[in-house]
Amino acid sequence: LAKTTQPISMDSYEGQEVNITCSHNNIATNDYITWYQQFPSQGPRFIIQGYKTKVTNEVASLFIPADRKSSTLSLPRVSLSDTAVYYCLVARTGGGNKLTFGTGTQLKVEL
């Protein structure tokens, strides 16, 4: 079971780039790394997923080093609306393990 470790909280200001790093030392070969975002009183929402190197979409980038023991979610030019909890997940295709969201990282963006 791949356990993840993230910072509990982070603070930033509007317009800055935010990088949230997740540690997953015992990631398995067929595990993928997925990040979700959760606003208060809502369910989590998928942001981005990757297996190795770099993945970019319209809202974020995901950097995964060669050893895959960590990953970094990068949010460019954050705004107040990016204030949320961000979860890093490690899970494999085909099931077989218990999906663990962990406690996530509370990002607070200020003016």
Added chain:
Amino acid sequence: DAGVIQSPRHEVTEMGQEVTLRCKPISGHNSLFWYRQTMMRGLELLIYFNNNVPIDDSGMPEDRFSAKMPNASFSTLKIQPSEPRDSAVYFCASSWGGGQADTQYFGPGTRLTVL
């Protein structure tokens, strides 16, 4: 698509009563997940189904909890009897595919309060 639909959105009940939470997954999705979220324990996976069959129920806290998925468009999570420590937000999520790495779409949740 309407997304994942959960009902009720809020439920207040007394200890010992039976509680039934309902979920309608996104049409075409073949996996369904039930989660519980509390401040103390975060977001926990309770059970997940693939093609209406329970695959992993190791997260179900005890025998008071049961979940069913009689067809591809409906699932229930039942707590009987309920206890104050069951108070939490319960989320249902669905996905296409049989793996837990597949993108999950969450419903709005049901906030349960057991007095």
